[in-house]
Amino acid sequence: MANFVLVAGARLGAWAWDEVVPHLRAAGQGVHPLTLSGLADRAGVPAGQQTHVQDIVDEVEGRDLRDVVLVGHSYSGIPVGQAAERIGDRLAHVVFVDSSLPADGEAFVSAWPDGGAAVRAAIAANGGFWPLAPAAHYDGQDLTDEQIARILDGSTPHPGATLTEPAVLSRPLDELPATYVQCLLAGAGSGDDEVELLAGRNWRLVKMDTGHWPMFSRPRELARILLQTAVK
Template identity: 70%
Template sequence: MTHFVLVAGARLGASAWDEVAAELRAAGHRPHPLTLSGLAEKRDVPAGQRTHVRDIVDLVERLDLRDVVLVGHSYAGVPVGQAAERLGDRLARVVFVDSEVPVDGESFLSGRPSDHIRREIADNDGFWPPAGADHYAGQGLTDEQIARIVDRSTPHPGATLTEPAVLTRPLGELPATYIKCLLDDEEPMPVVTELVASGHWELVEMDTGHWPMFSRPAELAGILAARGRTTPS
């Protein structure tokens, strides 16, 4: 049996993983969906990038989890990648789901056109506001699935997007799987391409959009479960 710590991307909390978590439980695993500080039911908790890394590490240590697979979607790949290298022998694998990955000294917004996001954060009291339904078009989602994402979204604390990541060793040393969702973009970002080409990371493709926990939860859960360990019968 494997413990899966599931962390959703910007604006979303633990409920984003409801269907994936149910599939993992049915497969004999223990999912631990995590809401990061400043989001969803923890909306009133102040948060920066360091806070989100601590959220993940604290959950694993508080529950004394072993054989942990950390799963980070979209933005959450940045704190998940940093947390993974802090877990030592508790970590079995880290899975990046169509996500950013941390680069030492760079933030989530580094290396991308970000002026509009920074303006939105400045105009909304330090928070990145939720996106409307149009943002999710063309991503393999039904209208009902889009409505659920919009309904579950909350403003995202801007400091977590602008503070730099801190890595203590090369990211490529982590046992990692990168899941690329092809409707979002057919090619992973250059840093991921380099890590996969080095032979240390595994690349898995999904023919769906950027939110596979909503569009293809059973398929995503199957990919995750295949990288876990089940209890012998």
């Protein structure tokens, strides 16, 4: 049995995995959706990026989980990638779901135009939080109106420091056993860093013909892909 630790992207919490969890549990796997500090039911808890990394490490070590498959979606690929190297032999695999990847000394916003100037300005203008995205942000992403409404209703402003603080890695990311799930409707394909890593012997690329939030648009298909990573 694998233990899946599921971490959704910016503004989301453990609830985002509600339609994926039953498929994993039906297959006899352990499933642990995680809400990061400062989000959803943990709103109000101060958080920087290393707080989010520690949230993930604490979930794994606090529950004494083994054969762990860490799953990071969107922003959360950055703390998940850092946590993966810190949990040692508890780790079985990492799955990056259409996510950003950590680079030592670089922040989430580093890859954005102008070093994330627009994101930094939005954070500064909103009390240190990245504000909620409008409904139009989710157009063209294979989501129904009801799914978009659910995302909007459940989202919370995202702690800004988690986006602007640098990642800390002690070894090359391509040494991790990993799968990258690329969502084809999300826009541009994998960036240069992802392509370089995917060329390594430890990484596998899986493409989904859906948008950036497959846990809502294609939960059964995403669960099937996750289960394949647990097969030894």
